[in-house]
Amino acid sequence: MDLTTCRRSSAALLAGAALLLTSGCDFEPHAADREYALSENNLGELADAPDVQATILGALEMLYGTPQEPKFMVTSDWRSDGYNPNWPTYPKGEDGGGDFTDEQLDALYADNTARHAEALALVEAGDYDAVADTYLPQALVQNWKRLMEDKAAGQFDTDGKFDEAAFKDEARRTLVEFYPTLRQSADFYRRECLHCHGNSGGGDGPTARFLSPLPRDYRKGVFKFTALADKATPRREDLFRIVAEGVYTTAMPSFRRFGDAELNGVTDYVRLLAMRGEVETRLTYAFLDAESITPDDVSESYLDVWAKWTDPNKEVITFDGEIPAPTPELIARGRELFMDPAKGNCFSCHGEQGLGNGASAWETDSDGVKHRIKDDWGHDIIPRNLVRGVFRFGRKPIDIYRRIYAGINGTPMPGLGKSTDANGDPLLPGDDMWALVHYVRSLGEKEDGFGLDAFSVVEAMDGGVDPLQHGAPHEGANDEHHGGAQAH
Amino acid sequence: MLTRLFTALLLLAVPVLGVYTFVTAADHGWWMQPEVSTFGQDVDFLFYLILGMVTFFFVLTEMLLFWFVWRYSKKDSSKAVYTHGSHKLEMLWTAVPAGLLVLIAFFQMSTWAEMRFKGSFPEGEPFAHVWASQFDWRFQYPGADGEFGTMDDLESPYEFVVPVNQPVKFVLHSRDVIHSFSVPAFRLKQDAMPGLAIPVWFQAEEIGEYDLVCMELCGWGHYKMAGKVRVVSEEDYRAYMAGLQSEFMNTGMEG
Amino acid sequence: MSSTATTIQPGEGAPGTVHVHHDHHELNFVQKYVFSVDHKVIGIQFMLVGLVMFVVGGLLAMAIRWQLAWPGTEMPVLGQLLYPETGKAISPEFYTSLFTMHGTVMIFFVIIPLLTGAFGNYLIPLMIGAPDMAFPKLNMLGFWFMIPGLILACMSFTAEGGAASSGWTAYPPLSTLAQSNPGSRGGQTFWLMGLTFSGVSSMMGAVNYVTTIAKMRAPGMTLMRMPLTIWALLIAAILQLFALPVLTAASFMQLSDRVLHTGFFTPTNLVINQVNSEAAGAAAGGQPLLWQHLFWFYSHPAVYIMVLPAMGLASDIIAVHARKPIFGYKPMVYSMSAIAGLGFIVWGHHMFASGMNPAMGMTFMVATIMIALPSAVKVFNWLGTLWGARIQLTTPMLNAVGFVSMFIIGGLSGIWMAATPVDIYIHDTYIVVAHFHYVVFGGSVFAIFAGIYHWFPKMFGRLMNETLGKIHFVGTFVFTNCVFYMMHQLGLAGLMRRTADPYAYEVFHHLKPLNQFISISAFCLFAWQIFFVVNFFHSMFWGKRVGRNPWRATTLEWTAPSPPGHGNFDYQIEVKRGPYEYASAEVDEDFHMQAERVDG
Structure with missing residues (x-):
């Protein structure tokens, strides 16, 4: 072809490549700035008062900052006490909310040490530039970059000479004592x-x-x-x-x-x-x-809410003693409590077989329409199907103990731990709590979705049967059929 | 003339830069993760075997393409070679690749059998049942009675702890959609198929933490469905299980 | 419309007759350009729709690349529209929709319509010397069946929950249970309907192609005198005829799982998002593996449907511009047939990690590895064709050579995927993405470009601009490799496909610069296509006028006027020799036309 063709095409290509190289190096887009908004409910309450909306938003920004620059406002009292809630080590001193103990902080640093072992080794070896290539949390990458900038700016020079020991100390500290800012x-x-x-x-x-x-x-x-x-x-x-x-x-x-x-x-x-x-x-x-x-x-x-959240004296549910063994008797007792309207009354929502289909799981509204009961957020709530043996927040005995003891916040699930009966006696004294816990746990036994089939497959592997042929899912978990059999 | 030069250079760049990229890739970490399982070596050997063969044919064909395009696009008023083909050449370039391909296929079989065939599975009870769900991994261990599906089963999220240098068999389940249990460092990948309980095995050879990645699209949160396989010594494994056990029985007294 | 249909009487369509009718009624605009039964108009319609959808699919790809390079940052344009509350960043569920729809659009509404729809329709009658397709009205219907498919697929974006988002493979239960995935709420239903329409459209085309090639060849056009393009389109059409019914059935089954709550693919008792599938009315007892088998039984051959015609186009273009007969015509035909035959028994290689019986994995592996053989034979034959040629580096030739170069890479990387143990490592990683983009973008798309540059003079009677064409080729070639070659590296490092944020894993952090390089290259690749768009439309109206045979090619379409009139050929022809008589000593010129005028 003619010369101009080729010249033009090569010029265009070079322009493209140049664009690619130059833009590729420094191009780093960011997320657009965001703003906190009022909740729908509050917005509804203040619909007629846009100036109050603005006042509240302004006050909140003063207290808590913006999504880009969140912060807790430091009151003058706090400042004079040297207390800054924006920094996690604040409770290290005598006062403060008691959120982080020294031990917790030490554990945090130990975790950092293990996680950033590779980077720490590079620091020891003096290969500072390679640290950025190791796997560091995104926030730590920024901190490290800042440190290296300081180094380049001569912050670690004494008498015009690079003080390597001081820098190593600082580098080690940056990696180990890493805690992201708000x-x-x-x-x-x-x-x-x-x-x-x-x-x-x-x-x-x-x-x-x-x-x-x-x-x-x-x-x-x-x-x-x-x-x-x-x-x-x-x-x-x-x-x-x-x-x-x-x-x-x-x-x-x-x-x-x-x-x-x-x-x-x-x-x-x-x-x-x-x-x-x-x-x-x-x-x-x-x-x-x-x-x-x-x-x-x-x-x-502001201070009220802060105190409420950082109150160190919240009562944690614990059980002083050994968890009793889940004997058949205890489980049978649990079943009784489960079904007793005056005691556990669990069946009313969770159903007689624990399938989450008790009568109280639904309610009828004024129009006679049956619908699910609601939680505090106004959403439908479905009582747990206990037979599946899957629990959202842990299936350990103490987890279920705590659920029964304190209920679930914001839901109709009540706490029975402190309830008393008509005579003022504890509703579930002695081992009764554990009887209920063990009964609930027993419902999920061999039943949480794999039942016998997994075992037939494993056996099939030894016995030489094609696993595909045995892949049919368990019938068991089909709600209506089971559970009753588990009910001892 | 320039078109000719340009085209030839482009075609030459393909094999040159292509090979260069692969040669230097490891320097940038753009290469296979280190392998630490028993069949990892075999898989990597097969990978490199195929890589070698593929590279040979890649360079051969791309260089021929470059050379022919360069050589035969020269201005020439004579006619091209008039030929409709050559039976001998056809036989040659059918038979040689065919032989190589059969060989490659043959080489794969024993490794595949070792990874998946029932005869190569370790004897005995599985170590764990692994549950995939949107977007979490859960690992279920048999607990004190050594049996699965009982009340004392232990369960841990995120982290699968296994002993080093022991064949580990587990059974893979899914609670909802298809997931894939994939540990690149073990060269292991198995889909978790709802409705199927799929036995899987591996044997890790080095102590360490390895990423467990979900590799089958499982919904919007697919990208964050991560886990870890922690390979520990025999004692640490026992200690870990004992720790799980005591945590299971804890009553909240110690925090 | 009725007048054109009369040119082909059922009894007269026998091989060896070419009818030259001159009983034109005046056709109005709609008859001529919209609801036309003329295969040339339909072919161009397919081409234009395919190219428009190419832009749509490309834009989706750009959004994907943005997310992979800079996840969670402000997305230009789209972010403002969709996600003002997240800092204008793409949300993960929208990302899953993006790649699902990118794959769907590109496969079903770009590559297949362009290759089989546009080139199939335009070239088959012209290259075999027929006045039109065997069933012109069916042909028209085929095009107009694709349009609702396309609209339905795009409507997927308007559904509650957004567009289908379970990948173009639509594995159940993710795709069947509405509660499992945002895109499975309404989007998936639109997606399935769109797919079914496009499948039916393809089937209509396939019936037509097979019949036309079987029954309407010009006198003397024996099977072994057919150009390789025709062979490739014939084989692809046969693949479609056998494979598409399976996909259509499967997508109906999935549709009924979704709409009628049947349980073909849904296992028992899945609880997702608090909804028990059975309590929600879904019948149980199905298995997702069944879908995988049915889907891949079509979708693996679909890959060959997407690449065989490209091979055919490239073969013809190489022969013309190399001024030399195709090397090993018969081995080319046999290897294409072998690819098609083997293509039906390799679908299981998509399922090595699925839990399928490992013994089946073994057989599928052997079949898959062997399918590399016919592909290799074809590459060697193209090289043989170039040897001793008198190559003219025109734009079509550049693109055809680009096709060969890219297809080599795509073909070779496939061997890793075929080998079961190695596939276990690279399955669902970016290696797979690199592999199929090398086959489908590097392969098919370059062949499509080559084909458009090559047959544009025939379609519009004007040449495309060579300067712009070459600029377009060089940039496309460079950026294609920048984008897709580096994906091998991502895949080797273990990066998985279909993740909204690859850096969720620390181990992939170091791949970020590489992903950014790929993304910038992809944006350049997309922007570079402006040279093609300008060239295409400019040349359509102001390009250099040409006669019947600007490339001095031998095949039949160059015997007809440019553009061919109604009925294609303005005189009776008879085919005297094979399609690749270049550099023959029998004539002074370096080409010897396949057909000769027989009506005096």
């Missing part, structure tokens, strides 16, 4: 949590509408699964366990693929969102009560 945790939240739990923690992210059960709305301050005796706000440990282990068989997975530091960090941020939501509601109702919001309202709600 801002970094908010970024983590945006990446991992936001699409379900929503920007303001309302459980209303874009994915949420496809999920059942719906993601938690933090702003009510009610969390279903805690280890606490009364309906107190959850401890850090309760939230952390949910983040780390997930809520089984729901869309909330285990986030164990991240380190303890990051998960604790995101727990901090979830607590911030929850507190922010609660203050928002308090301010809304303060306005509805008094037609105005005073600065005192704001600071009072």
